[in-house]
Amino acid sequence: MSWKKKSERLPLHLMILPGLVLVVVYCYGPMLGLVIAFEKFVPARGIFHSKWAGLDNFRYVLEMPESSRIIINTVLIALMKIVVGLVAPIVTALLLNEVRKEVFKRGIQTVIYLPHFLSWIILGGILIDILSPTDGIVNQVLGWFGIQPIYFLGDNGWFRYVLVATDTWKEFGFNTIVYLAALTSINPSLYEAAIVDGAGRWKQTQHVTLPGMMPIIVLLTTLSLGNVLNAGFDQVFNLYSPQVYESGDIIDTFVYRIGLVDSQFGVATAVGVFKSVVSLIFISASYYLAYRFAKYRIF
Amino acid sequence: MLEHYTFSRRLFLSFNYVFLAFLGILCILPIIHVLALSFSSSNAAQAGYVKLWPVQFTLSSYDFVTHKAAFWKSIVVTLKRVGVGVPVNMLLTVLVAYPLAKETKKFPMRTFYAWVFVVTILFGGGLIPLYMTVKYTGIMDSLWAMILPGAVPVFNVILLLNFFRGLPKELEEAAFMDGAGHWTTLWRIYLPLSLPALATITLFATVGHWNSWFDGIIYMNSPDHYPLQSYLQTVVINRDLTLMSSSDMKSLAEVNDRTAKAAQIFLGALPILLVYPFLQRFFMKGIVLGSVKE
Numbered sequence: 001m002s003w004k005k006k007s008e009r010l011p012l013h014l015m016i017l018p019g020l021v022l023v024v025v026y027c028y029g030p031m032l033g034l035v036i037a038f039e040k041f042v043p044a045r046g047i048f049h050s051k052w053a054g055l056d057n058f059r060y061v062l063e064m065p066e067s068s069r070i071i072i073n074t075v076l077i078a079l080m081k082i083v084v085g086l087v088a089p090i091v092t093a094l095l096l097n098e099v100r101k102e103v104f105k106r107g108i109q110t111v112i113y114l115p116h117f118l119s120w121i122i123l124g125g126i127l128i129d130i131l132s133p134t135d136g137i138v139n140q141v142l143g144w145f146g147i148q149p150i151y152f153l154g155d156n157g158w159f160r161y162v163l164v165a166t167d168t169w170k171e172f173g174f175n176t177i178v179y180l181a182a183l184t185s186i187n188p189s190l191y192e193a194a195i196v197d198g199a200g201r202w203k204q205t206q207h208v209t210l211p212g213m214m215p216i217i218v219l220l221t222t223l224s225l226g227n228v229l230n231a232g233f234d235q236v237f238n239l240y241s242p243q244v245y246e247s248g249d250i251i252d253t254f255v256y257r258i259g260l261v262d263s264q265f266g267v268a269t270a271v272g273v274f275k276s277v278v279s280l281i282f283i284s285a286s287y288y289l290a291y292r293f294a295k296y297r298i299f
Numbered sequence: 300m301l302e303h304y305t306f307s308r309r310l311f312l313s314f315n316y317v318f319l320a321f322l323g324i325l326c327i328l329p330i331i332h333v334l335a336l337s338f339s340s341s342n343a344a345q346a347g348y349v350k351l352w353p354v355q356f357t358l359s360s361y362d363f364v365t366h367k368a369a370f371w372k373s374i375v376v377t378l379k380r381v382g383v384g385v386p387v388n389m390l391l392t393v394l395v396a397y398p399l400a401k402e403t404k405k406f407p408m409r410t411f412y413a414w415v416f417v418v419t420i421l422f423g424g425g426l427i428p429l430y431m432t433v434k435y436t437g438i439m440d441s442l443w444a445m446i447l448p449g450a451v452p453v454f455n456v457i458l459l460l461n462f463f464r465g466l467p468k469e470l471e472e473a474a475f476m477d478g479a480g481h482w483t484t485l486w487r488i489y490l491p492l493s494l495p496a497l498a499t500i501t502l503f504a505t506v507g508h509w510n511s512w513f514d515g516i517i518y519m520n521s522p523d524h525y526p527l528q529s530y531l532q533t534v535v536i537n538r539d540l541t542l543m544s545s546s547d548m549k550s551l552a553e554v555n556d557r558t559a560k561a562a563q564i565f566l567g568a569l570p571i572l573l574v575y576p577f578l579q580r581f582f583m584k585g586i587v588l589g590s591v592k593e
Contacts, residue, residue, distance in 0.1 A: 008480075011480060011482055012408075012481060015394040015397055016399070016412055019392075019394060019450075019451045020395075020415065022447060025447075026429070026447060026450070029424070029436075030428035031423070032428075033424050047431065104316070108319050108320070108322070108323045111323040111324075112322060113579065114572075114575065117506055118568050119511075119512060119567075121512050121528045121532050122564055122568045124536050126333050127329070129557065129560065129561065130332060130333075135345070137347075169326065200308075233513075238532070252426070260426070265431075268426070268427050272424070272425030276424065279423075284421055298420070
């Protein structure tokens with residue numbers, strides 16, 4: 001085989017080169033930039049000439065009253081999103097699977113996939129309008145039932161649930177795609193055998209459909225573990241306000257505010273180091289588990 | 300197969316249809332409401348008369364928005380970033396996916412390269428170090444700040460390389476027999492056979508660039524350089540009055556802040572709403588190709 005020659009592989013190296021350079025600069029560069037967390041960083045002096053600060057930034061972060069709050073908020077919001085985000089698409093896919101009228105099924109699919117493609121700017125703008133306590137249509141409708149106006153985006157009791165609900169609104173439909181694909185790959189003879197054995201639709205769902213979906217459910221569950229510190233920056237940033245920092249301020253929004261707004265670069269990066277390291281552990285664990293239990297490999 | 304429809308089955312089915320229809324309606328009602336607001340008069344909007352249909356139909360909100368120079372400027376920036384960013388994304392995705400799709404036996408360095416890309420999924424520097432990297436590479440306040448940091452979308456690379464791996468190996472071997480090299484094989488054999496996957500990735504890259512807003516806000520020094528979504532962030536989410544000219548202020552008093560916002564929200568979503576039905580069949584295929592692999 002002519003393949004074996006080294007010169008034959010030269011084009012392969014050349015192809016990968018531009019992408020590799022960009023990834024090294026813009027993904028590995030920032031990894032090195034994490035040393036900012038250990039410096040009294042001044043942008044004008046740069047990463048290499050700023051004064052060393054040791055663990056001062058970390059100590060400062062630990063003493064900030066907000067620290068425990070943002071970690072609790074991040075994990076709580078992320079976990080709720082993970083659980084609802086797994087269950088809602090599975091249930092929807094099962095229900096869609098029972099629909100025999102193709103036109104109806106297609107129509108529903110088209111509509112529920114749509115919010116996925118709109119940005120949190122668009123969706124945030126819509127939500128701020130419809131959830132407004134003074135003239136939002138949601139409170140108007142609640143008013144018909146005698147319910148007092150609720151300030152969904154300004155009330156610490158509501159805010160987290162609004163985040164979870166609206167994130168589900170955006171993503172549940174799109175996430176049914178994978179499950180629906182898994183459903184179509186189930187061997188029809190399994191259903192015929194189940195019917196011969198006297199199984200009704202519910203028994204078929206229990207003993208054929210769900211086991212058929214199990215591999216993909218296990219896979220997506222394990223992979224979602226990597227998101228425990230991802231509470232959704234785009235969404236929170238566009239929906240929150242100082243009134244709901246108590247329940248809705250998360251690591252990413254906090255890093256943005258103290259880092260890019262207040263220019264405390266070292267402190268913000270120290271928080272970032274915490275997030276990167278903990279995420280590394282969770283994401284690695286999730287890929288390892290996905291490999292163990294679902295034979296999943298990234299490449 | 301003849302199904303026997305028991306009473307409980309029929310009850311379930313009708314419940315199911317009603318429930319799914321309800322879900323579907325719930326997904327688009329908010330969008331329709333905002334659309335209705337944008338075509339309504341400010342009085343009707345303020346009085347809360349508008350539900351799902353425009354009340355006192357008027358185009359004045361759209362008139363207001365389309366007379367704002369900042370709105371058009373931001374659209375031009377977005378068109379530029381989509382026009383440059385998507386081809387850059389696609390080129391790099393293809394060029395990275397092809398070598399990584401080779402077997403390790405044939406391309407021993409593949410494992411090393413693959414790890415270089417995988418590590419970026421597992422670990423990252425986060426916001427501040429990335430911001431500093433963009434600053435030190437001298438692309439701050441330019442179009443490139445919104446293109447280069449995300450130029451290699453690793454998940455799209457994975458999707459495409461899995462697709463490449465599903466193609467029959469005999470095709471490639473035959474091409475090499477006939478004297479083709481890697482470039483010819485990629486261009487003449489792999490790419491023409493991968494159109495569904497390429498269409499999906501192009502869709503993702505385009506929607507990604509269209510919807511991005513945070514990079515515009517942090518990397519651009521002046522709002523004049525904001526892409527549309529960053530501009531909308533400042534007017535729809537965080538109303539920044541400094542971005543308004545005095546004539547804007549005057550006409551805003553006549554229009555209504557709420558209907559004007561609604562019009563801008565709708566215009567920001569419009570291109571996606573327009574291409575969406577055509578692209579739906581592509582991404583459904585593409586996602587399945589990428590996620591369910593042998």
